[in-house]
Amino acid sequence: MMVSTASVRTVALQDTLLSYQLIRAARRSLSVRIEADGVVVRAPRWLAVHEIEAALHERAAWIVRTMAWWRHHARPLVRPAWQPGAEVLYRGAMLPLSVRHGNRNGVRDARVDLLGIQVTAPSAEPDALERIVRQWWRREAEDVLMPRTLALAARAGRIPAAVRLSRARGQWGSCNARGELLLNWRLILLPPELADDVIAHEVAHLCELNHSPRFWAALETLRPGARQRRQALAEWAGLLRE
Ligand SMILES: [Zn+2]
Structure with a gap:
């Protein structure tokens, strides 16, 4: 059929x-x-x-x-040329990628510092660099977004039933009736203030599971100006399609 x-x-x-x-x-x-x-x-x-x-x-x-x-x-x-010197997105900034061929054989790692994103890899093969950076993005998303979520939830006086990362296309985040929050790992690519706006939006759904005036009021208390910044957020929506 x-x-x-x-x-x-x-x-x-x-x-x-x-x-x-x-x-x-x-x-x-x-x-x-x-x-x-x-x-x-x-x-x-x-x-x-x-x-x-x-x-x-x-x-x-x-x-x-x-x-x-x-x-x-x-x-x-999201699809830079995966090679040393390429600019890679992290928290709203394009950072140069540098590669260290670790003599520690087989070590694959990435970290960010003032100079950019440093990758330690056995080779500078584009596929390997992409894999390492993508894993690192996910790890950063856990390390950075989870504490922000818990902090904003505490400020709202709510405790989410669960907070998970998603790889959904087309959506930065969601909240369901069970109080479970899903946050897109790509939030780690956004400027921190916009990522916080998204997190605050989902946290505000723990108070109001709709987009009523009460919801927007809750969001405004939690994160003033978040609603007005939605246009700025919309400009990053292309990331959700990758
Ligand atoms: Zn919403």
Whole structure:
């Protein structure tokens, strides 16, 4: 049985001719995502093409802006040339990568200091560097984000049932009715104040599991200005697609 069908179509959006991948699938609603390879639209089989393209026109400003941002920023941020001297993202800053061929054979490690990110590796093979830095990002995410979460939760007077890292695409964080927080490991790539905004947002959901005025008031108390900084956060959204 064929589960879904994909085709590439073109539509004029603002001043740009946009190619998008249209995936027809057994689903109820339309989704538009900008992924590593461009715009991907997932649509129910019964939805007419003109309706799909009307939805793209509605989102035109966002699509054009995000595509431009993606081309210039997001991709090199998470896919640097994995070689000595490459700039690697950490907490909102691009840091030069340096590699030490450890004479301690087989040692793989990374650390950050004033000079940048120092990797100790048996070789400077791009694949090896990528693996080491990615593991290090995850470890930093644990070490840095967990204490921030507990500190903000304490300030809110709440104790989360659990705090876990996620690798979900498309979402910085979430909180469920059981009081479990999921935080995207990619928060370690953001400027610290924006990562804190996300964490505070999820912690505020421990008080209000909705986006009601009471929720925004709780967030404002916990982290003044977080709501206003959402636009700044949106500019980093490309990271969530990698
Ligand atoms: Zn929320």
